Amino acid sequence: MSTAVAATPNTVDIQNFVFSPAKLTVPVGTTVTWINKDEEPHTIAASNAGFRSPGMGHDATFTFVFTTPGTFDYICTIHPFMHGTVEVTK
Numbered sequence: 001m002s003t004a005v006a007a008t009p010n011t012v013d014i015q016n017f018v019f020s021p022a023k024l025t026v027p028v029g030t031t032v033t034w035i036n037k038d039e040e041p042h043t044i045a046a047s048n049a050g051f052r053s054p055g056m057g058h059d060a061t062f063t064f065v066f067t068t069p070g071t072f073d074y075i076c077t078i079h080p081f082m083h084g085t086v087e088v089t090k
Contacts, residue, residue, distance in 0.1 A: 019084035
């Protein structure tokens with residue numbers, strides 16, 4: 001039995017091998033949650049090595065608190081064609 005997580009404005013869904021939204025803009029101090037809605041495992045890995053999730057199965061989540069402003073690009077290391085960005089504003 002899995003526990004569903006309700007979508008919030010600071011949530012990125014992983015579904016059909018796509019991060020949705022592909023770009024998320026949040027203020028400093030925001031916690032962003034990624035939810036894997038695919039049956040395949042995925043990861044979240046920042047290109048600047050600032051954060052990295054473990055492998056995430058179906059309905060698994062990963063959260064990260066963005067404490068500095070900037071642009072944070074990330075990929076799924078299992079499926080590197082999957083790209084996303086979090087833009088953190090002051």
